[in-house]
Amino acid sequence: xxxxxxxxxxxxxxxxxxxxxxxxxxxxxxxxxxxxxxxxxxxxxxxxxxxxxxxxxxxxxxxxxxxxxxxxxxxxxxxxxxxxxxxxxxxxxxxxxxxxxxxxxxxxxxxxxxxxxxxxxxxxxxxxxxxxxxxxxxxxxxxxxxxxxxxxxxxxxxxxxxxxxxxxxxxxxxxxxxxxxxxxxxxxxxxxxxxxxxxxxxxxxxxxxxxxxxxxxxxxxxxxxxxxxxxxxxxxxxxxxxxxxxxxxxxxxxxxxxxxxxxxxxxxxxxxxxxxxxxxxxxxxxxxxxxxxxxxxxxxxxxxx
Numbered sequence: 001x002x003x004x005x006x007x008x009x010x011x012x013x014x015x016x017x018x019x020x021x022x023x024x025x026x027x028x029x030x031x032x033x034x035x036x037x038x039x040x041x042x043x044x045x046x047x048x049x050x051x052x053x054x055x056x057x058x059x060x061x062x063x064x065x066x067x068x069x070x071x072x073x074x075x076x077x078x079x080x081x082x083x084x085x086x087x088x089x090x091x092x093x094x095x096x097x098x099x100x101x102x103x104x105x106x107x108x109x110x111x112x113x114x115x116x117x118x119x120x121x122x123x124x125x126x127x128x129x130x131x132x133x134x135x136x137x138x139x140x141x142x143x144x145x146x147x148x149x150x151x152x153x154x155x156x157x158x159x160x161x162x163x164x165x166x167x168x169x170x171x172x173x174x175x176x177x178x179x180x181x182x183x184x185x186x187x188x189x190x191x192x193x194x195x196x197x198x199x200x201x202x203x204x205x206x207x208x209x210x211x212x213x214x215x216x217x218x219x220x221x222x223x224x225x226x227x228x229x230x231x232x233x234x235x236x237x238x239x240x241x242x243x244x245x246x247x248x249x250x251x252x253x254x255x256x257x258x259x260x261x262x263x264x265x266x267x268x269x270x271x272x273x274x275x276x277x278x279x280x281x282x283x284x285x286x287x288x289x290x291x292x293x294x295x296x297x298x299x300x301x302x303x304x305x
Contacts (some may be wrong), residue, residue: 001029002206002209002285002287003029003030003062003203003205003206003207003208004203004204004205004206004233004268004271004287005202005203005204005268006029006030006202006203007027007028007029007188007200007201007202007203008028008029008030008031008032008177008200008201008202008203009023009028009030009031009032009192009198009199009200009201010031010032010033010034010066010179010198010199010201011031011032011033011034011048011052011198011199012033012034012046012048013034013046013047013048013049015048015195015196015198016048016196017048017051018048018052018055018195018196018198019194019195020052020055020056020058020059020061021055021059022192022193022194022195023061023192023195023198024059024060024061026192026193026195028192028200029061029062029203030061030062030063030064030095030201030203030207031052031056031061031062031063031064032063032064032065032066032095032098032160032177032201033046033049033052033053033056033063033064033065033066034046034049034065034066034067034068034100035049035065035066035067035083035084035087035088036049036067036068036083036084036087037067037068037069037070038067038068038069038070038071038076038080038083039070039071039076039079039080039083040079040080040082040083040086041083044083045083045087049065049087053091062093062094062095062207062208063093063094063095064093064094064095064096064097064098064137064207065084065087065088065093065095065097065098066097066098066099066100066137066139066160067080067083067084067098067099067100068100069099069100069101069121069125070106070107071107071112071117071121072107072110072112072117073112073117074120074124076121077120077121077124077125078124078128080099080121080125081124081125081128081129081132084097084129085129085132085134088134088217091218092217092218092219093211093217094207094208094211094212094217094219095207095208095211096134096135096136096137096157096158096160096176096207096211097129097134097135097136097137097217098136098137098138098139098160099121099122099125099126099136099137099138099139100139100140101118101121101122101138101139101140101144101148101149102139102140102141102144102162113148114148115147115148115150118144118148118149119148119149119150119153122138122149122153123153123156125138126138126153126156126157127156130157133215133216133217133218134216134217135158135207135210135211135214135216135217136157136158137157137158137159137160137176137177138153138154138157138158138159138160139159139160139162139179140159140160140161140162141161141162141163142161142163142169142170145161145170154172154174155172155174157174158174158175158176158177158205159172159174159175159176159177160176160177160178160179160201161175161177161178161179162178162179163178163179163180164179164180164181164182164184164185164186165180165186166186166187168180171234173232173234173235173236175204175234176203176204176205176207177201177202177203177204177205178201178202178204179199179200179201180200180201180202181199181200182197182198182199182200183197185200187200188200204233204234205232205233205287206233206286206287209284209285209286209287210286213225213228213284213286214228224282224283224284225283225284225286226278226281226283226284226288226290226292226293226296227286227288227289227290227291227292227293228286228288228290229288229290230288230289230290230291230293231243231266231288231289231290232266232287232288232289233266233267233270233271233287234265234266234267235265235266236264236265236266237264238264240264240265240266240270241262241263241264243266243270243289243294244260244262244263244264244266244270245262246294246297246298246301247260247270247273247274247277247297248260248262249301250273250277250297250300250301251273253301253304253305254304255277255280255297255300255301255304256273256276256277256280257276258272258273258276260273271287274287274288274289274293275287277293277296277297277300278293280300281296
C-alpha cells in the first residue's frame with residue numbers, strides 16, 4: 001500500500017503508552033516517533049520510543065523518527081546527530097529521520113534562536129544523517145520558513161510542514177508530510193477514541209518505497225529502480241505537462257488505463273499512470289518519472305505506433 005495521501009500520527013512519551021492498533025483501526029496508516037530531545041544523553045531519550053517502535057512493527061505500521069532540537073551551537077548539533085544514530089542502531093525505519101526545529105523559549109533565552117544558528121544546526125543534522133545512510137527531513141513551521149531557514153537549507157531535504165489549518169500554506173515540491181492538527185484540528189477530531197489527543201499528519205510521498213528502493217535507513221538498495229530522481233508527486237511545470245501528454249498518449253495506445261487532467265501538476269492520476277508503466281516493465285513502483293522512465297515510455301509508445 002502506498003502512503004501517498006494517507007493519514008498518520010506523531011507520538012512521543014507525552015502521549016503515554018498508546019495503543020497502536022487503535023490508531024491503525026481509526027484510519028491512520030503511519031507514525032513518526034520521537035526518539036529523544038537534545039544532546040546525546042540517555043536521560044534525554046524518549047521513554048516510549050523503543051515501546052512505540054515495537055508496537056508499530058508488530059501492527060505493520062510504517063514508522064519514522066524525529067528528535068526535538070535544543071542545539072545552541074555546532075557541538076550541540078553534532079551531539080544531537082549522535083543521539084539519533086545511537087537510538088536508531090539496529091533499526092530500519094521506512095519513513096524519514098527528522099529534526100524538529102522550533103523554539104519553546106529555550107534557544108531564544110540563550111541567544112541561539114537566530115538565522116545563523118538555526119541554519120547551521122539544520123545543515124549539520126541533514127548532512128550527517130544523510131552521510132550515515134539515513135533519509136533526513138526537517139520538521140518546522142511557517143514562521144521558521146519565512147524568517148529562520150534559508151531556501152538552500154530548506155530545499156536540501158524533504159520538509160515535514162507544521163501548520164494546524166485547513167490547507168497548508170506551503171506548496172513546495174519538497175513537502176513530504178504536513179502536520180495538520182493537534183490540540184487544534186480543522187480537518188479531523190483532535191482525539192482518537194481510546195488514545196486521546198494526538199498530532200495528526202498527511203503524507204505526500206510513498207516513503208517506504210522510496211526508502212527501501214533507495215537503500216536508506218539500513219535497507220538494501222533495490223536493483224529494480226528505474227529512476228531515483230525525476231518528476232514526482234506534487235511537482236509542477238512544463239516538464240510535468242510534457243510527461244502527462246506522453247502518458248495520455250500511452251493511455252490511448254492501451255499501454256495504461258489511467259486518465260488525468262491536462263495541466264502541469266503531478267497529481268494522483270499521474271502517479272497511478274507512472275506506476276502502471278513501471279509495473280509493466282517489472283520495475284519498482286516508486287512513482288518517479290526521470291530520464292530512464294521517459295526513455296522506457298517512449299520505447300513502449302514507438303512499439304505501438
